[in-house]
Amino acid sequence: MHRSSVFGMIPLLLLLAAGSASAHAFLDHAEPRVGNKVATAPREVTLWFTQKLEPAFSGMTVTDPSGQRVDTGKTRVSGNQMSVSLRAGGNGTYHVTWHVLSVDTHTTDGNFTFQVGQ
């Protein structure tokens, strides 16, 4: 292989990076489950990710059907798991918004809803 073609590859690779690199730890599953219906308002929301998380840069907020925050604001992170306790809320659609930094230094964010009530 000609040497200049080897060096020529490097800018190409850097260009590739611009289009793609963004996020890493994906939401594996959650409790209450994403989009599911539960009978009574849960005491806490727990999220499991595909990779281990950094507590300093990870967190989530939960709002009740009226748009009021019902999470206590203290997110607990342990390994690839993140949870937050909830205050009591009414029936309807709850919104969970999360952002995490995985241990391999990549940030991801996302949101989902779950339903409370019959």
Place this chain on the structure above:
Amino acid sequence: MDWFGSGISVALVAVRAIHFAASALTTGTLIFRAVVVKPALRSEPTTAKLLRTQTLGIEWTGLAITVASGVIWLLLEAASMSGLPIGEAMTSSVVSTVSSQTQFGQVSEIRLVLAIILAACLAYHRLPLADWLALPAALGLTAAIAWTGHAGSTPGETGALHLCADALHLIGAAAWIGGLVPLIFLLAAVRRYHAIAWAALARDAAMRFSALGVASVTTLLATGIVNAWILVGSFRALAVTEYGRLLMLKLVVFAVMLVLAAVNRFWLTPRLVVASGDERRLEALRQLTRNSVIEVALGFSIFAIVGLLGTLHPAIHMVEG
């Protein structure tokens, strides 16, 4: 597309590639000194002294680039993790939070301590203790990179296996690609001095280096398979994801390097024997040097690929089932 965000990611890929290459250069040169130069020159103190100055120069250069690129990497990560512009991320408390509270930051701090120990060892290399301590410090400096990447975030028992494999993979890559640089310098010195004794030295060094190369390649293959099993998981993922395709490109470059290494070992090194005559010996030496330079260039392009791979989603998370 978020152009500012991608600016940071391009810079991150570049700084990671430079950092990996410089760490490999530093550690590989120390490995080269321990397994190639020292045994080959046990009975020749004058030549040993001359080559010591040369390898020390490479070690200092590698270490300086490692530390400088490591600091820039930390600052870029602080900006990326916090989502702040790089100027703000540097002045605020973000850098200290990243350094003290994230795994990346803590590993960076440990690596900085190892870099300082290594610098002290190089500065006082005439003391036997310092001379002995330099290699383990350098091995730690390179192996610890494993904790900053994908391997560091794999949960559970698989995580421990992934870390071991990745740390060994890094050492293997450093020994081969990093070790080629002092070999090239040694071969250049041989061409300059153009004496019979030096030709014997070149052959001895090349033989010892290929033994080291075989050990490195075996380690790289075994640990590479473990890493790929964890991060890619299937041949389909290798074929359909960006991560998988880039990994295949890396394997192609690796294969070309292997061919060059085989030519060096089985074709050129045997022709360095004194009996083969001045002209043929010099020609073999010239080709050996040229092939090694191409191998280093290919090795550095692998570091560029690795710089990029670390910023991508591992293939295993991108395909269903």
